[in-house]
Amino acid sequence: MWKKPEEENSELPAQRLKKSPIEQLQEKAVVGPSIKIKGELTGEEDLLIQGRVEGRIELKKNNVTVGKKGSVQADIYGKIISVEGEVEGDLFGEEKIIVRKSGMVRGNMTAPRVNLEDGARFKGAIDMESKEDGEKPPLEEASMGPRSTPSQLEPSSVPKEKPAKNTPPNKEHRVGVKADTHRA
Amino acid sequence: MKQWFSGLGLKSKEEPIEDSSPEPEASASLALKVLYDQLRLQRKYHILDLGPALGANVDFFAQFSCKVYIEDFYRTLTSFDYLSEDKLSYQAVFEYLLPYQKNTRFDIILGWDLFNYLERDELQSLILHLSHFCHKGTLLFALISTSKYIPEKPTTFQIVKHDRLLYQTNSTVLRPCPRYQQTDLNQLIPNFRVCNSFLLRNGFKEYLFSCE
Numbered sequence: 001m002w003k004k005p006e007e008e009n010s011e012l013p014a015q016r017l018k019k020s021p022i023e024q025l026q027e028k029a030v031v032g033p034s035i036k037i038k039g040e041l042t043g044e045e046d047l048l049i050q051g052r053v054e055g056r057i058e059l060k061k062n063n064v065t066v067g068k069k070g071s072v073q074a075d076i077y078g079k080i081i082s083v084e085g086e087v088e089g090d091l092f093g094e095e096k097i098i099v100r101k102s103g104m105v106r107g108n109m110t111a112p113r114v115n116l117e118d119g120a121r122f123k124g125a126i127d128m129e130s131k132e133d134g135e136k137p138p139l140e141e142a143s144m145g146p147r148s149t150p151s152q153l154e155p156s157s158v159p160k161e162k163p164a165k166n167t168p169p170n171k172e173h174r175v176g177v178k179a180d181t182h183r184a
Numbered sequence: 185m186k187q188w189f190s191g192l193g194l195k196s197k198e199e200p201i202e203d204s205s206p207e208p209e210a211s212a213s214l215a216l217k218v219l220y221d222q223l224r225l226q227r228k229y230h231i232l233d234l235g236p237a238l239g240a241n242v243d244f245f246a247q248f249s250c251k252v253y254i255e256d257f258y259r260t261l262t263s264f265d266y267l268s269e270d271k272l273s274y275q276a277v278f279e280y281l282l283p284y285q286k287n288t289r290f291d292i293i294l295g296w297d298l299f300n301y302l303e304r305d306e307l308q309s310l311i312l313h314l315s316h317f318c319h320k321g322t323l324l325f326a327l328i329s330t331s332k333y334i335p336e337k338p339t340t341f342q343i344v345k346h347d348r349l350l351y352q353t354n355s356t357v358l359r360p361c362p363r364y365q366q367t368d369l370n371q372l373i374p375n376f377r378v379c380n381s382f383l384l385r386n387g388f389k390e391y392l393f394s395c396e
Contacts (some may be wrong), residue, residue: 125251126251
């Protein structure tokens, strides 16, 4: 009756929570720092990327984490996508996308909820419209130009408005121009 | 002992010295209030934010189910080496750095204080480029400095409330400010007309332009 809680279960809380490395691996697949993958990644388990992945990552029912050492050049489909490293590509989160303070994303993000931590770097578009919302007609439609429809935002046909890389554009456009003197 | 010291309003030597500088205060933004009132009218807006990505601002716009395009434009422009070898027209540069689908139409453009950091030609070309992606009624929000000098880099503006902005200065080094007047802006932003302007006590004048 007067048993202390510890006596009911002799394991310390920390011990109870601690899982063996094998158990941890079974829960989450890991692309290690020295691994480079080109192609399509699919599966049904959570994924942690600490290496380099180019292509496409499709784990719509699972969580995808791009770790601090991770570098991804691919579109990512996941349930919850968390970015601590670098991503160049579009992200599609079924539930949420989180860009941590160490994260850098260049691409578009589509998810019901998007969380950008202070210090995170991002360039691209964020569409936070949930699937249930749909797009309601604007009140001032008469004055509006054409808009993208929800179907255009589907992964298969998302307009590729990729953020520009900082490399010079086509030389054909090059003409003389005066130098900018303000910026150091 | 510590309690005794602190009870007298004194601090013991062991206590860390607290930073006495006050927390930065948010400034009123009447233009933001106008935008907020506008945002509440419609369900979905397409917003172009020329400033850097800020979680607080994204959260603010998330309540309206917006599509927000974040460009961090000053950083992009300054890191883009278009002045080195062959010279490019500003128009070509802006077409390259801000590439949008032809049918993209923004409802709101947040310029923040970027315009203070652009020369007249740059500003004119930028607006010309962006006007291709505006419709009648597109709102353009800009903070024009009335001070003689401004920080070397643009300030970061964090939305803390629907009518309050937190200014985060990113440089202590100063540079001259072009101090654009409304007559200048009417010339440099020809496709837009001023629909609201608010002179603030902090050295900025807020402008809301509307695309014609």
